[in-house]
Amino acid sequence: MKTSRVPAMTMWLTLVFFYLPIAVLVLDSFNASRFAGTWGGFSFRWYARLWREQEIWHALRNSMLVGVAATVVSTVLGTSAAFALHRYRTRLQAAHYALIYTPLVVPEILMGMSLLILFVSLRVQLGLFTVFLAHVTFCLSYVTMVVLARLQDFDYSIIEAAMDLGADWRQALWRVLIPLLAPGIMAGALLAFTLSIDDFVTTFFVAGAGATTLPIRVYSMIKHGATPLINALSTLLLALTFLVVWTAQRLIRDNSGRAVPGGGERR
Amino acid sequence: MSEFLEFENVSKSFGAIRAVDGVSFSVKRGEFFSLLGPSGCGKTTLLRIVAGFEQPDAGRVRLDGQDLTDLPPHQRPVNTVFQSYALFPHLSVRENIAFGLRVAGRPRREIREEVDKMLRLIRMEDQAHKKPAQISGGQKQRVAVARALINRPRVLLLDEPLAALDLKLRQHMLLELDLIHDEVGITFLYVTHDQTEAMSVSDRIAVMNGGRVEQIGTPTEVYEAPRSSFVAAFIGDTNFFDGVVTALEDHDYCRLSIQGLPDVLCYNDKQNQPGDPVHLIVRPEKFRISPEPPPADPRRNTLEGVVEDVIYMGNHTRYWVRLDGHRLAVFQQHRRFMLDEKPIRWNDRVWLSWDANDGYMLERYNVSDERLVQRPPDVLTTTKST
Numbered sequence A: 001m002k003t004s005r006v007p008a009m010t011m012w013l014t015l016v017f018f019y020l021p022i023a024v025l026v027l028d029s030f031n032a033s034r035f036a037g038t039w040g041g042f043s044f045r046w047y048a049r050l051w052r053e054q055e056i057w058h059a060l061r062n063s064m065l066v067g068v069a070a071t072v073v074s075t076v077l078g079t080s081a082a083f084a085l086h087r088y089r090t091r092l093q094a095a096h097y098a099l100i101y102t103p104l105v106v107p108e109i110l111m112g113m114s115l116l117i118l119f120v121s122l123r124v125q126l127g128l129f130t131v132f133l134a135h136v137t138f139c140l141s142y143v144t145m146v147v148l149a150r151l152q153d154f155d156y157s158i159i160e161a162a163m164d165l166g167a168d169w170r171q172a173l174w175r176v177l178i179p180l181l182a183p184g185i186m187a188g189a190l191l192a193f194t195l196s197i198d199d200f201v202t203t204f205f206v207a208g209a210g211a212t213t214l215p216i217r218v219y220s221m222i223k224h225g226a227t228p229l230i231n232a233l234s235t236l237l238l239a240l241t242f243l244v245v246w247t248a249q250r251l252i253r254d255n256s257g258r259a260v261p262g263g264g265e266r267r
Numbered sequence B: 001m002s003e004f005l006e007f008e009n010v011s012k013s014f015g016a017i018r019a020v021d022g023v024s025f026s027v028k029r030g031e032f033f034s035l036l037g038p039s040g041c042g043k044t045t046l047l048r049i050v051a052g053f054e055q056p057d058a059g060r061v062r063l064d065g066q067d068l069t070d071l072p073p074h075q076r077p078v079n080t081v082f083q084s085y086a087l088f089p090h091l092s093v094r095e096n097i098a099f100g101l102r103v104a105g106r107p108r109r110e111i112r113e114e115v116d117k118m119l120r121l122i123r124m125e126d127q128a129h130k131k132p133a134q135i136s137g138g139q140k141q142r143v144a145v146a147r148a149l150i151n152r153p154r155v156l157l158l159d160e161p162l163a164a165l166d167l168k169l170r171q172h173m174l175l176e177l178d179l180i181h182d183e184v185g186i187t188f189l190y191v192t193h194d195q196t197e198a199m200s201v202s203d204r205i206a207v208m209n210g211g212r213v214e215q216i217g218t219p220t221e222v223y224e225a226p227r228s229s230f231v232a233a234f235i236g237d238t239n240f241f242d243g244v245v246t247a248l249e250d251h252d253y254c255r256l257s258i259q260g261l262p263d264v265l266c267y268n269d270k271q272n273q274p275g276d277p278v279h280l281i282v283r284p285e286k287f288r289i290s291p292e293p294p295p296a297d298p299r300r301n302t303l304e305g306v307v308e309d310v311i312y313m314g315n316h317t318r319y320w321v322r323l324d325g326h327r328l329a330v331f332q333q334h335r336r337f338m339l340d341e342k343p344i345r346w347n348d349r350v351w352l353s354w355d356a357n358d359g360y361m362l363e364r365y366n367v368s369d370e371r372l373v374q375r376p377p378d379v380l381t382t383t384k385s386t
């Protein structure tokens, strides 16, 4: 049988296009030589250096703190917002939708600046807290959109069925609504976490002196030319990301008998 | 018998639409009661008012004397079988059925026993571990019934529970529902727009139209003695005649003058007086059709017409017969071996006759209801002269 080679070719080209830079980066993180391009032998040298680099770990800790907090808060708020948008199609909710949607299309630099101006004029001390607030503002929109997409094919009579069988709204929420929306909520939370962890522009505006997050730290390191360290750090983060996404997908599949976020129902 | 579920002047509007319009009636304990009507007549809305998902604008709903109107859904002793089943997709069949007992916080052992009982009732013991996506439509329907019955509701509400099934399965599930009704002895309030469904299992039927109840009665009552042209046309096929009473006969009968036809004798249960306008219906199966004039009988009305269409249906034949300004539907049961009979064909001259007791006079008539009557495509130009 003769099959076209075009699909396979396209796939390989895409993969190369996407993953070649990453492969180079991973490879380089094990390069004993300080200069990319010359292979000085395999070594964990940069990982060892990274281990001793206090400022990076401090920045990572900040990022994690902000990331987790922003994820939790924006997931709760975003899910409620999505539910309100789905359930009540009033004119108020139409405005609500527009307002939630806007941050997705507004240039980030504008968001950052306006938040900075707001914080300064309210005399809020810049720091991790302001970074957290800023992250919630944009994560919220993404979570809402993801959960809303999940709600589109949600049959509300299922909630009515729960109430009909004697569940009060709290039981309906925990036994039916949340388990059913879990894939969407998880996907939203994951997205929020990733967005928060690698946000640079907005954070750059609203972070105070002591509130350096990882991306900002990395940026200033590059300015001082410490690339091999960053390669090692990126490789670690990459591994972590894969692990998290993989576990999340497994969890989602096992709990609900449904496939990965966005996928249809398994038959 | 006791009034069990009572509706008192219940109304509900959505914007300008009066979905339920001043409905009052009551359902008896243990009854299989159907709400029958065309799409959009307010059946679902009325059912949702009982379940507590809609709040009526006016009126009360009482169950065994207790006023339900202001109770939230989860505090009402009624349960619903939803049209789309609304099974919980993340729970197994067993967990779906157990849901009501689980939220009520009943002990595990009791829940297991009760669920086992239900699984036996719906004969799905071996499917208990499956998720709703893995079972067939008929099985989903049975799970939905079991899930609603496990709380031992005082009334089971069913909203077109068979609508999503194909015809064969629908008939089978209908019988099964009827058996379950007999077995559990719970009052069923059953919504459907399918008249054969309602006729075959209900103790009584409420025929609804435009948010109002047109008539309540046993299947035989609503079929044989429809109060309005709507009920007559919605349930089964029928023929309408409008006429005027010309004379009373033998106390119980009256003679009608109908345009284009010879005078007709009719049982006068409405005590109509000469001069009163009446609307008469004759069901298609009440006619006797013959190629020769029937023997004279003072109690039978005879009309002469021309066959316009013949549809052989195996156990019966449908004819369309044209008379002056009228086009009548006629069903003839085949009691004899048909190949031995001389067949009635297109354009044959025929005689129709019916007993004076077999016509029925309507209380209310609305010309637009005639649209509900199924007719074959018109061969000639007009169906009825004005």
Ligand SMILES: Nc1ncnc2c1ncn2[C@@H]1O[C@H](COP(=O)(O)OP(=O)(O)OP(=O)(O)O)[C@@H](O)[C@H]1O
Residues within 6 Å of the ligand: B014, B017, B018, B019, B037, B038, B039, B040, B041, B042, B043, B044, B045, B046, B193
């Ligand atoms: N939530 C709602 N908002 C606005 N209008 C509604 C709503 N629910 C029902 N209606 C309207 O009320 C009327 C009655 O609706 P209902 O669902 O009770 O009809 P039904 O008899 O169940 O019809 P069907 O056989 O199609 O299910 C319809 O005109 C419908 O459009």
Ligand SMILES: [Mg+2]
Residues within 6 Å of the ligand: B043, B044, B045
């Ligand atoms: Mg309906």
